[in-house]
Amino acid sequence: MIEEKVHISEELEPILKQVSDPEIPVLSIIDLGVVRSAEFNNGIAEIKITPTYSGCPAMDVIGDDIKAALLEAGYKAKVDLILSPAWSTDWITEEGRQALEDYGIAAPLEASADKKALLGETQVVKCTNCKSKNTQMVSQFGSTACKALFKCNDCQEPFDYFKCLI
Amino acid sequence: MNKDSLIKYILGIADNSLILGQRLGELTGHGPTLEVDIAMTNISLDLFGQVRSYFQYAAQLSEDDKTEDDFAFLRTEREYVNVLLVEQPNRDFGYTIARQFLFDHFHFLLLNEMQNSKDETLVAIAKKSLKEVSYHRRFSSDWVKRLGDGTEESKRKIQLAINDLWRFTEELFQKTEADLEAIKAGIGVETDKIKGKYLENVSAVLEEATLQKPKLEFFQEGGKKGIHSEHMGYLLSDMQYMQRTYPGMKW
Numbered sequence A: 001m002i003e004e005k006v007h008i009s010e011e012l013e014p015i016l017k018q019v020s021d022p023e024i025p026v027l028s029i030i031d032l033g034v035v036r037s038a039e040f041n042n043g044i045a046e047i048k049i050t051p052t053y054s055g056c057p058a059m060d061v062i063g064d065d066i067k068a069a070l071l072e073a074g075y076k077a078k079v080d081l082i083l084s085p086a087w088s089t090d091w092i093t094e095e096g097r098q099a100l101e102d103y104g105i106a107a108p109l110e111a112s113a114d115k116k117a118l119l120g121e122t123q124v125v126k127c128t129n130c131k132s133k134n135t136q137m138v139s140q141f142g143s144t145a146c147k148a149l150f151k152c153n154d155c156q157e158p159f160d161y162f163k164c165l166i
Numbered sequence B: 001m002n003k004d005s006l007i008k009y010i011l012g013i014a015d016n017s018l019i020l021g022q023r024l025g026e027l028t029g030h031g032p033t034l035e036v037d038i039a040m041t042n043i044s045l046d047l048f049g050q051v052r053s054y055f056q057y058a059a060q061l062s063e064d065d066k067t068e069d070d071f072a073f074l075r076t077e078r079e080y081v082n083v084l085l086v087e088q089p090n091r092d093f094g095y096t097i098a099r100q101f102l103f104d105h106f107h108f109l110l111l112n113e114m115q116n117s118k119d120e121t122l123v124a125i126a127k128k129s130l131k132e133v134s135y136h137r138r139f140s141s142d143w144v145k146r147l148g149d150g151t152e153e154s155k156r157k158i159q160l161a162i163n164d165l166w167r168f169t170e171e172l173f174q175k176t177e178a179d180l181e182a183i184k185a186g187i188g189v190e191t192d193k194i195k196g197k198y199l200e201n202v203s204a205v206l207e208e209a210t211l212q213k214p215k216l217e218f219f220q221e222g223g224k225k226g227i228h229s230e231h232m233g234y235l236l237s238d239m240q241y242m243q244r245t246y247p248g249m250k251w
């Protein structure tokens, strides 16, 4: 587990909570854990974000959305992308996990269970539709870089699973 | 080490991901099944993401005001220093998987070692990329086993692909002058150190896949020195088309 302090100014947090990942609109970037710091420096709001996956095309949009949201709230903003420490699914908040499940994306399991699930050794990923654990992986790679594709053997629904990354 | 050599060292790693990413990108909409199509383009996207980090770093190091796009799109064929393996075309699915498999195992070990580099930026990129590449390696290894231990036809094809591509594996471990300088400075990865593990890991998968490890005495090389196979020019003309036609264009 990576312990890394996040510094987010109380003044900026409610504004950043309104910005979401364009590919998972129900999840705020705070709950996704990509905002690593948000602080004022000489009157400018300096935001540091880290990508979930290196090639995540959402990062550019997220950067623009942050600037737009802050500008609307009357702040000048500067957004930097940082790579270290590398993002981990452990940084998704409890609220974020719930939002994912409600949206129809199974939240990431802890590492060892994730590996077994993706290797098809155990059935531990719960169907987001009927909650059955009688599910199977269709593809390790899903609709976006961060997801794997699953299907439910009971209700037959396909669904996304947010892959564990630690 | 001096900046020019460091840039060369970085390109030696980045170009592999760039060219392989481009090859995989060619499969967008052409994968044998929807899931495999999505998987291969996802891997391509991961590789491009990693490449951007490397090129942004190289641009930052370079004296003139180069950007990441200059490195990606505006070099000539001789200036690309990727290994020959990654530029080999997508012949059939087995061939694409075999190419991926032989590269992923190397890539994983390289990044694993790069986490100990004295260069902080390279460490950050390695740590980030390693998580992604472990998924790539699992994907390609699983497919090698599935095809090898599959039907007579799939076994024949994947074995042929492994046999054909094996001659490019030696080059993965070759060291250019920039590599040697980087190793001396504690920045670069000593590839001698990972070669044994590479052969061990690759052999283990081949064995499980009921495939034969090729026995070869002669290997092909050149890419790391900028001497590429005949496939490279076609790949570049495709990849660079927009920037060459409309210089400086932006989305």
Ligand SMILES: [Zn+2]
Residues within 6 Å of the ligand: A127, A128, A129, A130, A131, A132, A152, A153, A154, A155, A156, A157
């Ligand atoms: Zn279900």
